[in-house]
Every structure is written in C-alpha cells, then in structure tokens.
Amino acid sequence: MDSIKNYLKTKSFGFYIAVADAVIAIITAIVFFATYGGAMANNAAGQVPETIGIFLIAGAVVEIAALIVPQYRFVHLGALVMYCLSLMKEVLLIPNLIADEINNVHYQGGDLGTNVFYIVMQFVIVLSAIVAAFVGFLKSEDSEEAKWAIKAAPLPIAKVAVSAVLVVAATLSSSLIATSMKKNASKAENTGTSSEKEEEPAFDPITDEIKAAADAYEYDFDPASVIIKEQAEWDFGAADLNALQFTLNREGHNLVYYFEGRYSEGYQGQYNEYFTYLYLWDDGLYAGKSNSTNFKGYWYNSSLDRGTDEDGTDIKDCLIMVSNSEKYASLITEDCTGFYDKSVYVFMHPGWGDGRSIIVSGYLYYPDVAIFIDTAGDNCQYKVGDRFDRSGWTANHVIKSLKYSSVWKPEEVKWTDEAGMLSDGKFAAAGEYTVTAKWGDFEATQTITVTE
Numbered sequence: 001m002d003s004i005k006n007y008l009k010t011k012s013f014g015f016y017i018a019v020a021d022a023v024i025a026i027i028t029a030i031v032f033f034a035t036y037g038g039a040m041a042n043n044a045a046g047q048v049p050e051t052i053g054i055f056l057i058a059g060a061v062v063e064i065a066a067l068i069v070p071q072y073r074f075v076h077l078g079a080l081v082m083y084c085l086s087l088m089k090e091v092l093l094i095p096n097l098i099a100d101e102i103n104n105v106h107y108q109g110g111d112l113g114t115n116v117f118y119i120v121m122q123f124v125i126v127l128s129a130i131v132a133a134f135v136g137f138l139k140s141e142d143s144e145e146a147k148w149a150i151k152a153a154p155l156p157i158a159k160v161a162v163s164a165v166l167v168v169a170a171t172l173s174s175s176l177i178a179t180s181m182k183k184n185a186s187k188a189e190n191t192g193t194s195s196e197k198e199e200e201p202a203f204d205p206i207t208d209e210i211k212a213a214a215d216a217y218e219y220d221f222d223p224a225s226v227i228i229k230e231q232a233e234w235d236f237g238a239a240d241l242n243a244l245q246f247t248l249n250r251e252g253h254n255l256v257y258y259f260e261g262r263y264s265e266g267y268q269g270q271y272n273e274y275f276t277y278l279y280l281w282d283d284g285l286y287a288g289k290s291n292s293t294n295f296k297g298y299w300y301n302s303s304l305d306r307g308t309d310e311d312g313t314d315i316k317d318c319l320i321m322v323s324n325s326e327k328y329a330s331l332i333t334e335d336c337t338g339f340y341d342k343s344v345y346v347f348m349h350p351g352w353g354d355g356r357s358i359i360v361s362g363y364l365y366y367p368d369v370a371i372f373i374d375t376a377g378d379n380c381q382y383k384v385g386d387r388f389d390r391s392g393w394t395a396n397h398v399i400k401s402l403k404y405s406s407v408w409k410p411e412e413v414k415w416t417d418e419a420g421m422l423s424d425g426k427f428a429a430a431g432e433y434t435v436t437a438k439w440g441d442f443e444a445t446q447t448i449t450v451t452e
Contacts, residue, residue: 014135015070017128018079022063025083028121029056039114041096049093052118055086059125070137080129087122094119206402210370214400221254221282223364227314228284230300230307236324244287244296246279254282254365257299257319257341260408261290261360263348276346276360278321278331286321288328290348297323327355339363339405366400371407371442373435380448387426388448390415395437395444407439414438421448 032053040049059082066076097112235241248255259278264271276290286299299321301307302314309315319342321331333342340361349355376392395413398404407413414437421433427450435446 011070012136012138014132015067015137017132017135018063018067018076018137021079021083021125021129021132022060022067024121025056025060025063025125028118028125029053029060032056032118035114039111039118040093041110044093044110047093049089052086052089052093055082055089056122056125059083059086063129066137076129076133076137080126080133083122083126083129087119087126090115090119090122205372205374205396205404206398207372210372210398211402214369214398214402217367217369217400219367219400223254223256223282223366226256226282227302227316228300229302229314230304230320231298232304234298234322234324236297240283241285241296241298244281244285246277246287246289246294248279250279250281256280256282256365257362258365259342259344259360259362261346261358262408263350263356263358265350265356272350274348274350274358276348276358278344278346278360278362280321280362288321288323288346290328290346291350293349295323295325295328297321297325297328333362336361339403363399363403364401366403368397368440368442369400370398371395371437371439371444372398372404373437373444373446374406375446380446382427382448382450384427384430384450384452386450388417388422390435393446395439397439397442412439421450 033050036049036053059079062079062082063076066072066079069075094112094115097110097115101112244250248258257278257280259276259280261276263274263276265274266272274291276288278286278288280286280299284298284300286297288295288297299319301316301319303318303320307314307317319333321328321333321344323329323331327347331344331346333344335341336343340363342362344360344362345357346360347355348358372395374394374396375390376394378390378392382388394406394410396404396406416436416438418433418435420428422428430450430452433448433450435448437444437446
C-alpha cells in the first residue's frame with residue numbers, strides 16, 4: 001500500500017484527468033458500437049462511421065501507455081490526436097441530421113439525439129485531454145521520477161518499451177483498420193464482390209419480343225441527321241415561334257431532342273417536386289417549361305464560328321438554345337453518356353426564394369416501343385411465408401433506337417400482383433405467379449416461383 005501511495009503522491013491532477021479520459025473513451029466507444037447502426041444518417045453509408053469508435057479505443061490505449069511513463073508527456077499527445085480524429089469524423093457526419101431537425105423533414109434517417117451524445121462526450125474527452133497536456137502528469141518536473149532516462153535501469157526500460165509498443169500498435173492498427181474498412185466500403189458500394197460478379201449473369205433486357213416491337217413501330221425520322229445552323233440574328237416575333245405549344249406533338253414536325261428534369265426540396269415539414277421540359281423541333285424552334293414558367297426560342301447545333309469542316313460543309317459542334325426570355329437567353333448543353341445524350345442547367349423558380357438552377361437531361365427523341373421490369377438482381381425464387389419486397393424493382397421504357405432508361409416518373413407505373421399470391425405481404429402458397437407493371441399503353445410481366 002505504501003508503494004502505491006508513494007506512486008500516486010507524485011502524480012498531478014493531469015494524471016487523473018488522463019485516467020478519466022481513457023475510461024470515458026472506452027465507455028463511449030462501447031455505447032457507440034452498440035447504437036451507431038440506427039443512429040447514423042444515410043450519408044454515413046460508405047464513409048466508414050466505425051472509425052469514430054476505433055479512434056476512441058486507440059486513443060484510450062495510447063493514454064494507458066502515457067500513464068505507464070508519465071514523465072514522457074509527449075506520449076499523451078498521441079492519445080489527443082486519436083481523440084481529435086474521432087471527433088472530426090463525427091463533425092463531418094452530423095450536419096445532415098442537424099439540417100433535418102431544423103427543417104423538420106428527417107429524410108436522412110438516423111437519430112440526432114444519439115449523435116449529440118457522441119459529440120458531447122468527444123468534446124469532453126478532447127478538452128480534458130488538452131488540459132492534461134498542459135498540466136502534466138507529475139506534480140514536479142524536477143522530481144526523481146521525472147529525471148530518470150531510458151538507460152537508467154531494466155524496469156524503466158521495460159516500462160518505456162511496453163509504452164512504445166502500445167502506442168505504435170494502437171496507431172498502426174487503428175489506421176490499418178480504418179483504411180481497410182474504407183476500401184471495402186468503396187468496393188462494395190461501387191462494384192460488389194468478385195463472387196457476386198461471377199454468379200450474377202449479365203442482364204440483357206432487350207428481348208426478341210422488344211426488338212420485334214421496335215421493328216414494327218413505323219417511324220422513319222432520324223433525329224441524329226438534323227443540323228440546324230446558328231443565325232446571325234434571331235426573329236423572336238416570328239408567327240411559328242409564337243404559335244409553338246409545350247407538348248410532345250406538333251403537326252407537320254418531328255421532335256429532335258426531348259429534355260426532362262426534376263427537382264425536389266423539403267422545407268419546414270413540406271416536400272415538393274418541380275419539373276422542367278424542353279422540346280427541340282426539326283425546324284430549329286424550341287419550347288420550354290420550367291415549373292410554371294414558359295419560354296420559347298431557337299436552337300442550333302452548328303455554330304457560325306466552328307460549325308464547318310475543311311470543305312465548308314456544315315457539321316455539328318454544339319447544342320445551344322437561345323431565347324429573349326429573362327434567365328433563358330442562352331442554354332448551353334454538355335455531352336452525357338448512357339441513355340441521355342445532353343444535359344443543361346436551367347433556371348427554375350419554385351414560387352419562393354431566389355430560384356434554383358437544375359440539371360435537365362435530354363436524348364435524341366425516338367418514340368417509346370416497350371417497357372420491361374428490372375428486378376435489380378432478384379432471382380424471383382421464394383418460399384411460402386417469405387415477405388415480398390419489390391421496392392428495388394424498376395420499370396424501364398425502351399425507345400425505338402433500343403436505348404432504355406427507368407421510367408422517369410415511377411409513380412406513373414401501376415404494379416399489380418397476381419390474386420392469391422400474397423397474404424399480409426407474405427407468399428401464401430406455392431406456385432408460379434405473375435407481377436405486372438403497366439405504364440401508359442405498355443405492359444410488362446415478371447414470373448415469380450414460390451416453393452414450400
């Protein structure tokens with residue numbers, strides 16, 4: 001007992017702060033790992049929130065090393081760094097939860113109260129660790145304990161060696177674990193595992209039936225062949241321009257590009273969606289509708305400056321829309337990959353505030369010829385009693401050129417499950433059943449097999 005009393009007698013208030021820090025860090029880490037699954041916001045997925053707890057534990061381990069060799073105050077700084085890394089991660093992940101609470105929308109999921117607990121405990125740990133760093137662990141820096149060096153005796157050497165091993169192990173292990181988890185999260189998010197890639201065959205939705213529907217659809221206009229030259233001056237008072245309607249159909253003309261854009265925003269418990277459309281016709285006229293604002297003008301894809309080849313033949317070198325409407329005077333598109341060919345920023349006024357600029361995407365227009373169901377990897381094999389969840393399924397529309405994309409407004413798709421297939425959301429009996437998706441005049445089906 002006397003040796004313990006003598007040992008503690010030389011320790012300052014900072015030593016006991018460090019002890020408390022280590023204990024609080026371990027307790028907070030335990031609570032974190034027990035609760036973070038339902039507490040973190042959706043944006044935490046793929047950002048390895050686990051590092052919050054990992055760095056707390058690593059900091060506690062380094063703190064223990066600092067307590068073993070209290071005369072080497074710099075060891076404690078390693079623990080402070082670990083605590084700060086944990087706090088920094090929480091600071092990066094909590095803003096979305098705070099924004100949802102302020103706006104009363106809660107689209108990000110998670111629990112703000114639990115995250116407030118995390119961050120308060122982290123602040124307490126970090127601030128007290130800073131105090132301990134200034135106070136030091138010994139009452140007197142000139143004491144005999146403070147003066148001994150590594151070479152003094154086998155016991156001090158062993159103490160320093162153990163402390164050094166703890167510091168290095170905590171630092172390396174926490175860094176390696178965090179890096180490994182980040183790589184695995186990115187890999188799972190972007191590509192999936194290699195075994196999943198090997199087992200899942202490539203999904204080819206363009207069936208012979210869809211190809212036949214495309215061939216049977218009579219439409220011989222080629223939008224890719226249209227070249228509209230830029231004009232030195234534009235006549236915004238032209239009768240054809242003023243008569244232009246904001247629809248997909250225009251008698252005597254073909255649509256060259258069709259653009260669509262959607263913007264969603266939540267504010268003070270309300271959630272609203274706004275839409276923007278652009279229609280580019282084969283005579284160089286275009287009409288646009290952005291929320292409640294209508295505008296008209298001209299478009300061209302061959303500029304006066306660069307829209308010719310070495311032989312003087314007009315070529316396509318851009319896609320630009322011009323108008324005499326405020327905020328729509330010049331819409332300059334950029335190239336896209338995938339289903340959409342072009343994208344452009346378009347001003348939209350939701351009816352309040354200063355307005356927004358949203359991305360509107362467009363494609364060379366061909367009429368729709370079919371739809372198909374993408375089950376997102378679901379093999380559609382179930383057991384009786386399984387719960388049926390097709391929330392990941394999407395209906396895709398196919399245009400005559402055989403390009404396809406998910407139906408832009410999924411709420412327009414009507415889904416129908418075969419009668420007798422489900423009871424309280426679960427499969428009621430074995431057999432083969434059909435799920436039907438209907439969008440406008442098009443319909444697609446998916447067969448589901450249920451076994452005992």
